[in-house]
Amino acid sequence: MEQKVSFVTFATADLDAAREFYVTGLGWTALLDVPGEVLFFQIAPGTVLGMFDAVKFAEDLESAGAPAVSGVTLAHNLNSPGEVDACVAAAERAGATVVKTPQKAAFGGYHGHFADPNGVVWEVAHNPGWTVDASGRVAIGVIG
Template identity: 60%
Template sequence: MLGRMEQQAHFITLSTPDLGAARAFYRDGLGWTPLLDVPGEIIFFQIAPGLVLGLFDTAKFVADLQGRPNDGRLGGLTLSQNVPTPTDVDATVKRAVEAGGRLVKSPQTAAFGGYHGHVADPNGVVWEICHNPGWRVDETGRVHLEPIADTP
C-alpha cells in the first residue's frame, strides 16, 4: 500500500523545562545510561530495541517545531515499565523519588491484579512502575498480555 506508515515508532521525544533535573531523574533515579547527551539541548536514552526516548530542552523543542510556547506542554501521558517483582516496584519508585521525582501513587495492588506505583519525573511525566505477571515479550519481540486470574 503506497504511503502507508509502518506501525512503529523510533523516537519518543518529550519537552523538558529542566534538562538537568530530568538528567538526574533518569540517569541517577532510574539508573539509565545515556545514548547521547548534548548539555543544554537534549539527552537520549535507548529504551528498547530500535526505540529511543529523547528529553529535549523546552525552548529548543518549541523552536524546532517553529511553534508557540504552549506547543512545549505535556499532558495526558504516562509511560510504563514492567519490572520482575513487586519488590522491584518498591525499590524503583523509592530510588526515583530520591532522585527528584514526585510520588504520585504509592506502590500497591493494581486493579488489573498486578502491583504498581506512579512517580512523576521533574517535568511532570508520570511513570508507572509495574509488576504485571500477565505481560511478556517473546523471542521475536512481540508483546503478549494475558489476563491475570481473579481480575474483575
C-alpha cells in the same frame, strides 16, 4: 505507515534536572547529550527516549506556544511487586515525586507511579499477564 515508534521525546523545562535525575540518580547512560538542547537514552532495541529543552522543542516545531503533554505515562514492567517497590523507592531517592504509592492494581497486578523532576509520569508495574517472547513480541493476557 509502519506500526512502530522510534523516538518518544518530551519537551523538558529543566534539562539539567532531567540529566541529574536519569543519569546521576537512576544511573542511566546517555546515548547523546547536547547540553542546553537534548538528552537521549536508548530504552529498547531501536527505541530512544528524548528529553528536549522546551524552548528548543518549540523552535523545532516552529510553534510560539509552549508544548504541553497530558494524559501520558511511560510504563516500566518488572518481575515482582518487590521490584516495583524498590524501583519506586530508587526513583524517589533520585528526586522523583511519588504520585501513587505502589499497591494492588485494578488490572490484577501491582503498580505505583512517580513523576520525574519535569513532571513526566512513570508507571512501574508487575503485571503477570504481560509477557514478551524471545522475538520481542508482547502478549497481554487477562489476569485471574
